[in-house]
Amino acid sequence: MSRKWLIKNGTFAVMNPEKPVINGYMLVEDNRIQYIGESLPEGTEDTDSFDGSGLLFLPGLVNTHGHAAMSLLRGYGDDLALQVWLQEKMWPMEAKFTGEDVYKGTALSVLEMLKGGTTTFLDMYDHMDQVGKVAEQSGIRAVLTRGVIGLCPPEVQTAKLQDAVSFAKQWHGAAEGRITAMMSPHAPYTCPPDYIEKIVQAAHDLDLPLHTHMSETRAEVEQNVRDYGTRPVEHLLKLGLFSRPSLVAHAVHLTDEEIAILAEHRVGVSHNPGSNLKLASGIARVVDLLKAGVTVSLGTDGPASNNNLDMLEEIRLAALIHKGVSGDPTAVPALEALKMGTEYGAKSLFLQDVGRLEAGMKADFIALNTEQAHFLPKTDFISHTVYAAGAKDVEHVWVDGRQVVKHGECLTLDEERIRFEAQQAFEGLLAR
Amino acid sequence: MSRKWLIKNGTFAVMNPEKPVINGYMLVEDNRIQYIGESLPEGTEDTDSFDGSGLLFLPGLVNTHGHAAMSLLRGYGDDLALQVWLQEKMWPMEAKFTGEDVYKGTALSVLEMLKGGTTTFLDMYDHMDQVGKVAEQSGIRAVLTRGVIGLCPPEVQTAKLQDAVSFAKQWHGAAEGRITAMMSPHAPYTCPPDYIEKIVQAAHDLDLPLHTHMSETRAEVEQNVRDYGTRPVEHLLKLGLFSRPSLVAHAVHLTDEEIAILAEHRVGVSHNPGSNLKLASGIARVVDLLKAGVTVSLGTDGPASNNNLDMLEEIRLAALIHKGVSGDPTAVPALEALKMGTEYGAKSLFLQDVGRLEAGMKADFIALNTEQAHFLPKTDFISHTVYAAGAKDVEHVWVDGRQVVKHGECLTLDEERIRFEAQQAFEGLLAR
Numbered sequence: 031m032s033r034k035w036l037i038k039n040g041t042f043a044v045m046n047p048e049k050p051v052i053n054g055y056m057l058v059e060d061n062r063i064q065y066i067g068e069s070l071p072e073g074t075e076d077t078d079s080f081d082g083s084g085l086l087f088l089p090g091l092v093n094t095h096g097h098a099a100m101s102l103l104r105g106y107g108d109d110l111a112l113q114v115w116l117q118e119k120m121w122p123m124e125a126k127f128t129g130e131d132v133y134k135g136t137a138l139s140v141l142e143m144l145k146g147g148t149t150t151f152l153d154m155y156d157h158m159d160q161v162g163k164v165a166e167q168s169g170i171r172a173v174l175t176r177g178v179i180g181l182c183p184p185e186v187q188t189a190k191l192q193d194a195v196s197f198a199k200q201w202h203g204a205a206e207g208r209i210t211a212m213m214s215p216h217a218p219y220t221c222p223p224d225y226i227e228k229i230v231q232a233a234h235d236l237d238l239p240l241h242t243h244m245s246e247t248r249a250e251v252e253q254n255v256r257d258y259g260t261r262p263v264e265h266l267l268k269l270g271l272f273s274r275p276s277l278v279a280h281a282v283h284l285t286d287e288e289i290a291i292l293a294e295h296r297v298g299v300s301h302n303p304g305s306n307l308k309l310a311s312g313i314a315r316v317v318d319l320l321k322a323g324v325t326v327s328l329g330t331d332g333p334a335s336n337n338n339l340d341m342l343e344e345i346r347l348a349a350l351i352h353k354g355v356s357g358d359p360t361a362v363p364a365l366e367a368l369k370m371g372t373e374y375g376a377k378s379l380f381l382q383d384v385g386r387l388e389a390g391m392k393a394d395f396i397a398l399n400t401e402q403a404h405f406l407p408k409t410d411f412i413s414h415t416v417y418a419a420g421a422k423d424v425e426h427v428w429v430d431g432r433q434v435v436k437h438g439e440c441l442t443l444d445e446e447r448i449r450f451e452a453q454q455a456f457e458g459l460l461a462r
Numbered sequence: 463m464s465r466k467w468l469i470k471n472g473t474f475a476v477m478n479p480e481k482p483v484i485n486g487y488m489l490v491e492d493n494r495i496q497y498i499g500e501s502l503p504e505g506t507e508d509t510d511s512f513d514g515s516g517l518l519f520l521p522g523l524v525n526t527h528g529h530a531a532m533s534l535l536r537g538y539g540d541d542l543a544l545q546v547w548l549q550e551k552m553w554p555m556e557a558k559f560t561g562e563d564v565y566k567g568t569a570l571s572v573l574e575m576l577k578g579g580t581t582t583f584l585d586m587y588d589h590m591d592q593v594g595k596v597a598e599q600s601g602i603r604a605v606l607t608r609g610v611i612g613l614c615p616p617e618v619q620t621a622k623l624q625d626a627v628s629f630a631k632q633w634h635g636a637a638e639g640r641i642t643a644m645m646s647p648h649a650p651y652t653c654p655p656d657y658i659e660k661i662v663q664a665a666h667d668l669d670l671p672l673h674t675h676m677s678e679t680r681a682e683v684e685q686n687v688r689d690y691g692t693r694p695v696e697h698l699l700k701l702g703l704f705s706r707p708s709l710v711a712h713a714v715h716l717t718d719e720e721i722a723i724l725a726e727h728r729v730g731v732s733h734n735p736g737s738n739l740k741l742a743s744g745i746a747r748v749v750d751l752l753k754a755g756v757t758v759s760l761g762t763d764g765p766a767s768n769n770n771l772d773m774l775e776e777i778r779l780a781a782l783i784h785k786g787v788s789g790d791p792t793a794v795p796a797l798e799a800l801k802m803g804t805e806y807g808a809k810s811l812f813l814q815d816v817g818r819l820e821a822g823m824k825a826d827f828i829a830l831n832t833e834q835a836h837f838l839p840k841t842d843f844i845s846h847t848v849y850a851a852g853a854k855d856v857e858h859v860w861v862d863g864r865q866v867v868k869h870g871e872c873l874t875l876d877e878e879r880i881r882f883e884a885q886q887a888f889e890g891l892l893a894r
Contacts, residue, residue, distance in 0.1 A: 104850065115791070307782035403533075404765075407889075417740065
């Protein structure tokens with residue numbers, strides 16, 4: 031039996047350039063938006079209805095790069111030089127992570143993401159079955175990928191790749207289609223070229239897109255030139271990575287030629303402004319990427335390098351920092367930044383029918399409570415969302431037509447247990 | 463009759479470098495912190511107590527630069543070139559502001575500030591009696607100053623200065639001492655030199671500190687050189703402004719020599735990262751200012767150029783952007799950023815006994831709700847506050863010993879009325 035329901039009196043961010051916000055109605059049937067418009071569609075008078083007064087409806091936020099389980103290391107080492115942070119803080123702790131830790135850390139992050147309006151997240155990590163389990167239980171939409179590091183003996187490389195392949199086979203299309211998979215060499219500096227080629231071949235065989243870290247720091251670009259004689263973009267191009275649909279995370283240090291290659295091969299870029307600032311990686315050339323026609327989306331990166339999973343904050347950072355650094359107050363306008371966090375995010379993750387409030391799209395959407403001082407006056411709700419709102423303004427969240435957050439409470443996860451277990455897991459890691 | 467009460471089981475950000483956070487007790491008597499420490503002070507067993515479990519107590523946040531009434535123009539023109547924004551959007555609307563508008567816009571801002579943990583704010587605007595009234599009614603601590611623009615005939619200049627002087631005389635020390643006053647030439651580019659000298663003389667006569675905008679944009683620095691043959695710092699030095707205690711807002715474009723002059727004359731700098739980014743003014747040299755010994759505090763600037771009044775966001779921006787731009791992940795560590803938003807803020811406003819959780823200080827403090835995903839694990843509460851928290855994590859707020867926010871609700875202001883009247887005021891401005 032199909033379920034149809036109507037949102038009345040709502041304000042909807044449809045994000046058309048000529049009229050980005052409308053007041054009106056949205057009809058949802060099962061997991062799809064069936065209608066959205068300023069007038070009531072005919073024959074819907076008797077439909078179950080939901081009063082949207084005082085709420086601003088937006089497409090669900092899409093987080094295109096992260097490592098959710100790293101929430102267990104939030105605040106465990108900050109304000110350190112990158113290598114000290116990685117080698118003395120993150121890696122020794124991560125080496126101790128069990129599947130159970132990954133489950134608990136991911137649950138903590140998914141709880142935070144759902145409550146903050148993120149309806150889709152990409153996750154690249156290890157013990158991905160556990161991440162799949164959290165995605166399945168929580169009702170979130172997820173693009174999952176086992177990130178493989180190839181700095182190991184050939185038999186370990188093979189085992190990791192097999193693990194990535196079998197994870198993808200098992201989970202691609204799982205949870206009523208909410209979960210899709212990608213294949214991920216961790217980064218050019220952590221995977222030898224022949225290993226990257228094998229992963230690309232596996233992605234071809236599985237017909238899946240590829241994801242990788244790329245050009246996050248200047249040092250890794252220089253190392254790539256030293257080791258392979260080319261910068262990372264040309265290197266990955268030669269290895270065939272861009273022959274498949276692909277998304278690179280960070281892409282902070284790019285030349286004009288590299289931007290042209292990314293545009294030509296329709297490679298998406300996951301811009302992670304919070305993480306890039308905090309780890310002092312630099313300022314990505316987002317204005318130039320957008321100008322070149324590259325699809326730029328937004329990611330939080332792991333919670334240990336951010337340190338929250340507030341996508342509205344990433345949207346705001348994307349709108350703010352490129353103005354400040356370029357000296358151009360028209361750089362990355364509010365509407366473009368909001369699209370980076372929604373529509374462009376879904377496009378980057380190859381989700382055809384997600385990311386916009388439009389008839390026919392999946393019913394992934396959120397409602398912000400606009401009855402608050404920082405949403406006044408009622409001038410421009412796109413501006414207020416981008417420049418004034420935050421995770422905790424999210425009142426309701428629906429994914430795939432199902433309500434998962436209601437009045438700020440997550441309906442699908444046991445928050446108290448998750449918080450307790452995350453703290454316990456961290457203490458366990460410290461003690462081991 | 464004195465009122466004494468005790469916070470038990472609290473976590474307190476005392477911000478000593480060796481131990482920035484302690485678990486323990488804080489005793490408040492009337493409007494002062496009488497004791498804070500890890501053990502229960504003797505003879506306090508019978509005192510009224512407040513359970514601080516699950517709360518992180520911080521000094522109240524101090525916003526050292528803003529124009530609160532401009533909340534009425536939030537979202538009314540964004541992503542525009544600075545001169546278009548000012549000349550076509552802000553100035554024509556501001557010219558229509560009545561005292562009543564200023565009252566309503568300021569009330570909207572003070573409501574947002576109190577709920578977000580700001581216990582002291584500086585305000586530079588016109589119709590300052592109205593701002594004083596809001597400060598008095600709301601219970602917030604305020605440093606108020608009539609900002610005078612001198613681009614007008616001499617008799618208007620004189621009238622404005624008299625207005626500023628009589629405002630300062632009437633309000634300095636008002637509201638049980640919660641309100642203090644400063645004197646403010648708006649900026650070197652909006653006040654002729656002889657007018658600035660007159661304002662400095664008035665500040666001498668009244669024994670009050672001075673506040674001004676300075677070197678916010680490159681263009682205004684260039685204009686200063688064209689008009690007066692010197693950059694703004696030397697210009698203001700010559701005019702005697704730094705002969706009095708003073709605080710300059712923005713200070714984005716500075717030479718090494720100018721930084722040395724500010725340090726030598728103990729001039730405070732109100733860094734406004736959100737506004738500087740949004741208006742594309744540039745990135746202030748905060749690392750160099752701090753290194754030179756300048757007291758750097760944080761301001762939101764007006765809500766039309768930010769666009770919220772979340773001081774935790776300004777603290778986070780201050781901690782993040784200087785890392786990203788300098789390439790140094792140790793630049794502006796979390797504890798330093800938090801001090802910029804509290805202790806250094808109070809010092810910048812010449813409030814001797816505000817800004818720290820310490821016996822003898824005024825009881826201006828806030829409590830964040832740490833029973834949330836983004837405050838886990840319990841690794842480093844300073845880091846969590848700076849890198850993960852936001853305005854809406856503020857659960858309780860006390861100013862001068864009086865609770866003004868309880869479980870996120872403002873006890874001193876009628877929120878619903880203020881929101882209604884702000885919207886009405888904006889519509890009135892549009893219609894006139």
